[in-house]
Amino acid sequence: MEDKEQEDYSKQYSEDSFWYKLFKFAKKAGVKVSYAALLLYYVLKKPNTPKWVKTSILGSLGYFIFPFDAVPDIIPLMGYGDDLGILAIALATAAVYIDEDVKRKAREKLGAFFKEYNEDELKEIDDKTKTK
Template sequence: MDENFQLEPVIRGKEKHYTPNKFLNKLRKAGLNLGFKALHGVATLYCALKSPNMPKEHKLMIVGVLGYFILPIDLIADFLPAVGLADDTVIIVKAISVVYASITDEMKEEGHELLKKIFGENYLPSIEYEI
C-alpha cells in the first residue's frame, strides 16, 4: 500500500504538525521511554492511520494525536525526566479508546512489527499488550 497516497487527503495542510517521517523520527528518539503499552498504542495508531477502512473522522483524530506526540514542547515538556511523556501517554490511550472499534488485529500486529523493525532486540514485549 502506498502510504503517502492513503494519507494525502487526511494530512494535507497539517504537514507542519504531522508527517510520517516526523512521527518515525520521534518514535526512534523517545519511544522506549514511553513504556511498551503506550509505545505499541502509538505505533498501532500510526498503522491504523494508513488503513483505507479507518473512518476519516478517526484518521483526523489520529493525525492530531500523532502531531501532539511529535511536538517537543506540549503540556509537559518531553525532555523532562520521568514525567515528560506522561501527557503523551494519556492522549494516546484516550485516542485508542475512541477509535478502538475500528482497530483490527492486523493493525495491532503491524504496530508490533514496526516497533521490532525500529528497535530490534531492544523491543521486548514479553507480556502480550492488548490495546
C-alpha cells in the same frame, strides 16, 4: 482534547516527523507509548478508517510529535505521561478499527525499537482498545 487543539496538533503530524520521533525517542518514551503510537499509525493507514477517526488520530500523533507539550518529554518518568493520555483518547476513538493485522504490524515494528519487552505492557494497551 478540544476540536481546535486537535486541529492545531494535527498540523504537526507528518509521516517523516512521526518516524523521526519514534526512532529517536522510543526508548525514552517506553514500550506503552511507542506501541500506542504505532497502533494509531497503522489504523491511520487503513483505507476504511473514517475521516473523523483519522482526524482524532492525527491530532494525538501531532501532539506526540510536537516538541513543546504540557509536560516536556525530557522530564524523566513523567515526560511521556501526557502523551500516553492523549494517545489513549485516540485509541478509544479508533478501537473498532484496531484489528489483529494492526496489532501484528505494531508489534513487529515495536521489535525494531525494543529487542525485549514485557508482553503484559502491550496487553494493558490492547485491553483498553477492546470494543464491547
